[in-house]
Amino acid sequence: MAAIKGSHTKPELTVRRALHAEGLRYRLHVKDLPGKPDLVFPKHRAVVFVHGCFWHQHSCHLFKWPATRKEFWEQKIGRNVANDLRAIEKLQSLGWRVAIVWECALKGKTRLNEANAMQTLASWVKSTEESLVIEGI
Template sequence: MADVHDQATRSRNMAAIRGSHTKPELMIRKALHAAGFRFRLHVRDLPGKPDLVLPKYHAVIFVNGCFWHHHDCHLFRWPATREPFWREKIGRNVANDAKANAALHEEGWRIATVWECALKGKTRLTPATVIEKLTVWLRSENDSLTIRGT
């Protein structure tokens, strides 16, 4: 009986996790909009369904959670329970990210990835620093940008 209860609790907890419109994503959207950038959200037609798409700059921005995308930082650690499940799930996420990035580059899109650790935790940057890096990149010709905590 306890096993059924634990499974139901896990299912409810997993259902509460957002895949889009997260706090880090909302912060970036608000700041970029205030800086005059206009974008589309979660465009399904593009590989990986980027969080922000800026067609004018032919650029996409992903705001990735360090846990869900296996980032090598202090915010990531493997869960102590159900290790095979998590290794498979997170490994699949990483593989999907790589495939989506390759397809986007092939289509000529420029890609920025903002990692959660850049916005949260002991290594976070100031929001102004993150937005400045994104702004400079958007106005440049660089193909890619990665923003992570210090």
């Protein structure tokens, strides 16, 4: 597992490139905020998490429980999900707006049109909507 990247993943880089091209400027992995969001837009008081479907237990074709060490994986992934919920609640209580982009929206058989998905995300950042979830079809 040491080779598994926690940041600067392909889906995250895709989102970063698209939002930068839209003229949006952000900070990366701000340690002072709960959950260390992948992208932080202080000007818009918005944060974006780019979640891997396996590591954050998304109900899509990219998530499948491993066949071995079931108890270990259930605890590990369950902890990730609980940490996600706690971080989102804390961020919202601090006045931050939260968006989640799921990996299946950007890759796999359920992926969305990337340009449309990123335009939706960019519009959300500039809006005042409280939350947004972008996931595969």
